[in-house]
Amino acid sequence: MTVLAVVEHDRGEITTASLGVLTAARNLAKQMNTKFEALTIGTNADALSTTISKFGAATVHQAHNSALVDFGPEAWGESIAQVVRKVSPQVVISTGTERGHEIIAQAAARLDLPAAMNCLEFDKDFTGAEALKVVRARWGGSLLEESVLDAPIKLVTLANHIVEPSEEPAASTVSVIEVELDESVTQSFVQDRVERVAGVTLATSPVVVSGGRGVGSAEAFAPLEELAGLLNGVVGCSRAVTNNGWRNHTDQVGQTGTRIAPDIYIACGISGAIQHWVGAMASKNILAINTDAQANIVTKAGYAVIGDLHAVVPAISAEIRKRQSK
DSSP: OEEEEEOOEETTEEOHHHHHHHHHHHHHHHHHTSEEEEEEESGGGGGGHHHHHTTTOSEEEEEEOTTOSSOOHHHHHHHHHHHHHHHOOSEEEEESSHHHHHHHHHHHHHHTOOEEEEEEEEOTTOOSSSOEEEEEEEGGGTEEEEEEEOSSSEEEEEOTTSSOOOOOOOOOEEEEEEOOOOGGGSSOOOOOOOOOOSSOOTTTOSEEEEEOGGGOSSGGGHHHHHHHHHTTOEEEEOHHHHHTTSSOGGGBBSTTSBOOOOSEEEEESOOOOHHHHHHHTTOSOEEEEESOTTOHHHHHOSEEEESOHHHHHHHHHHHHHHHHTO
16 A cells, blocks of 8 residues: 655656645555555656655666657556556645646556646645545635545645645655557647746745736736845736736736735735636735725735735835845
């Protein structure tokens, strides 16, 4: 009986979401008093065994096939299914990303098993012999659902930013598993990428300064850009801003944009509709700047300044510059 973590990677680069999955899988295995193992897919991920061992995996299974040179949902799903049949884990945990959901759905269909997606909590009394009780996010995070996953092998995905990654090194062994992939699962693979400018991104920045409809125009984002620069952060926005054409969709925070988890999120002139809150709720600290004390984002924020962002934001920047000059 084991807990198996599926490691999401991009051409051998492990994703941040996978570190949370490794931690969650290790914690669940301890609770079940069983072994924690991990799975990587493709030879370009073999080197990740060193990183995975830092998180305490007893065994790192490496799925190999000459077709696994990049991400392909069907091929990865079939690879997971074959490894699951071979090692018979009690629980399989993948990332709560678009890729993580897709490959677990693919594996579940091939194994004829149910799957629970976007799990926030696992039953603290689960031992492995009974059904697994989970709490999962539904409707973009606006609803928390208590569910019971009753199957011989429990397939789940872990919602992003729910478990803080923590290392617990252990000596890991490596098991290479040659998977068989026919033409039916090798039709869809990533073929090309557009490289982004190097540096922090909206998804990874520890500081995000975001603007909403209250900013007023594309030009009025200049003070937010200045504040983000002083804090070594990036600028985000709400959907209303992208709808007005003030900023590119890649800057959007929300259910249909980017989900963030910065150390601090500074929300300027944002009402905080549920779709936006879904993307920002994992922030460790939230500072809302708004003229409306009853705005949804204000009521949910840990800190708030009730005032005109056009006066407040430049004042914050001025104070930062003053302190930095000392």
